[in-house]
Amino acid sequence: MQRRSFNLVIAVDGPAASGKGTIAKAVARHYGLPHMDTGALYRAVGLAVLRRGGQPGDAATAEAAARALDLSLLEDRALRDAATSEAASGVAVHPGVRQALFDLQRAFAAQPGGAVLDGRDIGTIIAPDATAKLFVTASPEVRAARRQAELASRGEVRSFDEVLADVRKRDARDAGRDAAPLVQAGDAALLDTSDLAIDAAVQRAVALVENRIGAMRERG
Ligand SMILES: Nc1ncnc2c1ncn2[C@@H]1O[C@H](COP(=O)(O)OP(=O)(O)OP(=O)(O)O)[C@@H](O)[C@H]1O
Ligand SMILES: Nc1ccn([C@@H]2O[C@H](COP(=O)(O)O)[C@@H](O)[C@H]2O)c(=O)n1
Numbered sequence: 001m002q003r004r005s006f007n008l009v010i011a012v013d014g015p016a017a018s019g020k021g022t023i024a025k026a027v028a029r030h031y032g033l034p035h036m037d038t039g040a041l042y043r044a045v046g047l048a049v050l051r052r053g054g055q056p057g058d059a060a061t062a063e064a065a066a067r068a069l070d071l072s073l074l075e076d077r078a079l080r081d082a083a084t085s086e087a088a089s090g091v092a093v094h095p096g097v098r099q100a101l102f103d104l105q106r107a108f109a110a111q112p113g114g115a116v117l118d119g120r121d122i123g124t125i126i127a128p129d130a131t132a133k134l135f136v137t138a139s140p141e142v143r144a145a146r147r148q149a150e151l152a153s154r155g156e157v158r159s160f161d162e163v164l165a166d167v168r169k170r171d172a173r174d175a176g177r178d179a180a181p182l183v184q185a186g187d188a189a190l191l192d193t194s195d196l197a198i199d200a201a202v203q204r205a206v207a208l209v210e211n212r213i214g215a216m217r218e219r220g
Helices: 020-031 038-051 059-067 071-075 082-091 095-109 122-126 140-153 160-176 198-219
Strands: 008-013 035-037 114-119 132-137 189-192
Touching (some): 020 198, 035 095, 082 160, 095 114, 114 122, 122 132, 189 198
8 A cells, every 4th residue: 555645534424225334335435434323422422312202303312412422322223213313313413412522533544644534524623624425325215225134133123114214304404503514525526426335435436545645745
């Protein structure tokens, strides 16, 4: 692998079930970089609130859970449940929750050598100076089908219509909130995976990152 004179920070954002986590993990492996799934942090906060019998919409409860983040929840089997997805999106609207999770993400992005992070606000808020930014998307129907299959493989059987409604609801909440809304950064490359198998999507992502690295080297 070519030596780099700069930290290679790769920001991968996009809506629910677009494939950004799959791509981020594969890109991190390709470049030998550590990877952080920032959505898992919001899921852990949402799950903590649910386990305490609280409401994700209650800012004080959600912020307290984020400040006392229980990292063992990242390994909890319920982290990927549909109810946890909904709770994660519910707690993520609170600025206090986002603030409580900010330093951890920022420090991960700033580590020597670089890192790959995926989420909703990586290219805009967490790593605005990232070397390469990807905005991964796919049609709501394709994303719902992928999520439905993923849930089914874990034993959570939901109808396509239910999952599609969840995806649309989460998209609207994530893009419509005031605090760090889901939006494509102005300098992010768009990667639509609707018609791409995983391998093809990863190849395309690596090619887009290589373009940015090339441009950076040319600039010196
Ligand atoms: N290009 C693709 N083709 C088919 N299936 C895919 C593709 N990319 C990802 N998947 C599958 O779709 C599901 C969702 O992918 P992934 O977890 O990477 O999405 P995500 O955007 O990180 O989701 P979320 O943000 O909701 O956690 C997984 O089961 C994954 O294996
Ligand atoms: N940087 C991020 C990452 C996630 N969120 C919120 O968490 C929810 C769950 O994320 P997944 O990536 O695991 O689907 C998501 O719907 C967002 O509300 C966020 O706000 N910022």
